[in-house]
Amino acid sequence: MSPGDIWYLIIGNPVLNVLIALSHLLSGSFGLAIIVLTIIVRLISWPLTKRQLNSSKVMQDMQPKIQELQKKYGKNQQKLQQEMMKLYKEAGVNPLGCLWPMLVQFPIWIALYQAIMRALATTPENLLDLAHRLYSWDIVNQAIPLSSKFLWLDLGQPDPYWILAIIVGGTMWVQQKMTQAPAVDPRQQSTSRMMLLMMPLMFGFLTLMFPSGLALYWAVSNIIGIITQYFFTGGWGYLKFRSPFQSTQ
Amino acid sequence: MHDGIAYVGTVDGRVVAINSSTQSKQWDYTITPATTIYTTPIVDGDLVYIGTYSGKILALNTLARSQDLPFPQARYSEWEWDCPIENAKSNAIVADLAMSEDALYVASSNGRVYSLDKGSGDENWKREDIPVLAEKLWTSPVIQGNTLYVSTFDGYIYALSAETGELLDWSFESEAGFASSPVIYEDTIFLGSFDRYLYAVKIGGDAPMWKFPQEKPAGNWFWASPIINEGIVYAGCLDGKLYAISAETGEELWQFESKDPRGKPAPIVSPPVLIGNLLVVANEAGNVYVINPETGDGERIKNRENGDKSTINAQIRAPLCAHEGLVYIRDEDNRLYVVDIDKREVSEPISLTTNE
Numbered sequence: 001m002s003p004g005d006i007w008y009l010i011i012g013n014p015v016l017n018v019l020i021a022l023s024h025l026l027s028g029s030f031g032l033a034i035i036v037l038t039i040i041v042r043l044i045s046w047p048l049t050k051r052q053l054n055s056s057k058v059m060q061d062m063q064p065k066i067q068e069l070q071k072k073y074g075k076n077q078q079k080l081q082q083e084m085m086k087l088y089k090e091a092g093v094n095p096l097g098c099l100w101p102m103l104v105q106f107p108i109w110i111a112l113y114q115a116i117m118r119a120l121a122t123t124p125e126n127l128l129d130l131a132h133r134l135y136s137w138d139i140v141n142q143a144i145p146l147s148s149k150f151l152w153l154d155l156g157q158p159d160p161y162w163i164l165a166i167i168v169g170g171t172m173w174v175q176q177k178m179t180q181a182p183a184v185d186p187r188q189q190s191t192s193r194m195m196l197l198m199m200p201l202m203f204g205f206l207t208l209m210f211p212s213g214l215a216l217y218w219a220v221s222n223i224i225g226i227i228t229q230y231f232f233t234g235g236w237g238y239l240k241f242r243s244p245f246q247s248t249q
Numbered sequence: 250m251h252d253g254i255a256y257v258g259t260v261d262g263r264v265v266a267i268n269s270s271t272q273s274k275q276w277d278y279t280i281t282p283a284t285t286i287y288t289t290p291i292v293d294g295d296l297v298y299i300g301t302y303s304g305k306i307l308a309l310n311t312l313a314r315s316q317d318l319p320f321p322q323a324r325y326s327e328w329e330w331d332c333p334i335e336n337a338k339s340n341a342i343v344a345d346l347a348m349s350e351d352a353l354y355v356a357s358s359n360g361r362v363y364s365l366d367k368g369s370g371d372e373n374w375k376r377e378d379i380p381v382l383a384e385k386l387w388t389s390p391v392i393q394g395n396t397l398y399v400s401t402f403d404g405y406i407y408a409l410s411a412e413t414g415e416l417l418d419w420s421f422e423s424e425a426g427f428a429s430s431p432v433i434y435e436d437t438i439f440l441g442s443f444d445r446y447l448y449a450v451k452i453g454g455d456a457p458m459w460k461f462p463q464e465k466p467a468g469n470w471f472w473a474s475p476i477i478n479e480g481i482v483y484a485g486c487l488d489g490k491l492y493a494i495s496a497e498t499g500e501e502l503w504q505f506e507s508k509d510p511r512g513k514p515a516p517i518v519s520p521p522v523l524i525g526n527l528l529v530v531a532n533e534a535g536n537v538y539v540i541n542p543e544t545g546d547g548e549r550i551k552n553r554e555n556g557d558k559s560t561i562n563a564q565i566r567a568p569l570c571a572h573e574g575l576v577y578i579r580d581e582d583n584r585l586y587v588v589d590i591d592k593r594e595v596s597e598p599i600s601l602t603t604n605e
Contacts, residue, residue: 122339123285123302124287124343124387127387128472128487128516128518128566131469131470131472131487131516132469132487132516136445136466136468138444141425141443141444141445141466142424142425142443142444144425144426144443145402145403145426145443147384148384154338
């Protein structure tokens with residue numbers, strides 16, 4: 001069995017069939033099926049998200065200590081960084097921990113992209129390929145072919161009005177800002193600031209290029225992330241927080 | 250196939266004319282801008298009609314094309330028609346064209362059917378009278394008398410007036426979408442569905458005459474249109490089997506399983522063809538079989554020239570064309586093969602690409 005076959009057996013085909021079955025259960029709405037699938041993926045990845053939220057909360061609680069260190073070692077950046085890392089280590093948190101749930105979702109994005117292209121079949125080859133990947137469930141076969149219309153979107157095409165790009169970029173920025181711990185030195189701060197902007201910009205740009213079905217997944221996933229983050233940590237997290245380095249400047 | 254010339258549309262957007270006696274290229278025409286051709290060319294006199302994925306219908310004159318004149322040549326009655334784009338929907342032409350004495354009928358991915366004058370390419374129907382039948386139409390219309398029958402992916406069969414394009418009173422609704430184009434035999438429409446059944450629907454009826462298989466569904470979709478001869482329906486299925494079914498009762502008469510080089514069932518994408526008293530069917534894995542239509546006994550055509558991994562070393566998805574004891578097969582690598590059915594021999598491949 002080739003790596004490609006294993007991929008489709010474990011991830012590609014299950015995502016495709018679940019998506020189509022959901023679409024049938026939701027009155028043939030492929031858009032709603034994507035939203036429900038997003039919720040399912042977020043539920044499955046909840047243990048990981050919970051760990052990340054915990055660490056985010058711990059880091060938020062550590063802010064007074066960090067500011068103390070800032071005052072104490074403000075002039076010695078190397079020492080400040082060492083002390084900060086020591087503090088993080090003692091608390092058992094990783095400042096870049098927020099990236100892990102995103103990385104874990106990466107295979108799902110690929111599978112979802114493939115599922116959308118296959119399920120919405122923009123060419124006869126796509127449709128024929130779909131025939132080879134469907135399970136023999138009645139619910140799946142009765143749903144084919146799917147309608148690509150959802151709200152103003154053609155889910156197989158990028159959103160021509162850029163609305164989804166703005167939503168994806170905006171929600172991603174908010175979610176990252178809520179979870180990203182402030183930087184400890186100017187060099188790290190500029191990297192961190194760039195990361196905060198780069199990812200939303202990149203995803204906003206990708207939304208203009210990829211089928212809007214995939215962008216819908218990103219948007220809904222970000223919104224769920226913001227809501228869970230808000231309720232779990234009891235607020236907007238670092239969204240309103242200034243970097244300790246900034247405050248000393 | 251017309252007057253000893255085989256006309257082929259290629260996946261890279263060219264129409265190629267092959268002389269069947271010399272098996273050499275007569276002319277080829279590349280459609281610009283570049284596109285893909287899914288439709289089978291149809292020929293009427295000196296004109297070859299073809300639909301493109303870029304939403305065009307072209308009428309190519311064989312004389313003008315053999316002289317390589319710029320297209321279109323009005324004095325050779327050549328024309329080009331652009332399918333309208335509505336609400337940013339695709340206008341791709343994927344389904345084969347239907348032809349009557351005076352008109353061409355075109356099903357478009359924009360969900361509408363158009364009627365074009367064969368001589369001029371002018372639209373015969375008022376655009377406001379043409380209904381949107383589905384989100385997209387990839388199945389070919391079929392004409393009987395003054396009525397056009399169209400099957401849709403969302404499970405309808407519609408009857409349209411061939412004169413005006415207006416919907417007629419009768420339509421048929423199924424629970425599942427129709428995957429194949431309709432075929433009419435003695436006032437009954439036969440077509441495959443996404444629910445893995447083949448349907449027989451009496452024109453005017455509101456329930457299927459029968460569904461095949463009669464118990465549990467087949468292993469996959471009936472993607473290819475069936476063919477019908479002397480009361481027997483021959484239907485290829487993506488589960489790799491060719492089924493012979495009584496057109497009257499829907500009862501299975503026999504089944505033949507096609508295989509890939511590893512011995513596993515391989516999907517049948519192309520409709521079978523009848524040649525003399527034999528059936529010829531090709532599967533996606535490149536194997537071609539000759540089958541006795543009465544018994545279902547089949548024999549794979551071997552090809553020692555290519556080491557006999559399969560009859561043809563490439564995928565076969567295009568319709569087969571049978572003519573005077575020969576079957577013309579285009580593979581997905583843009584090569585044309587001629588299979589001599591009596592001798593069970595496969596010709597050297599004829600390249601359909603520009604540089605060979």
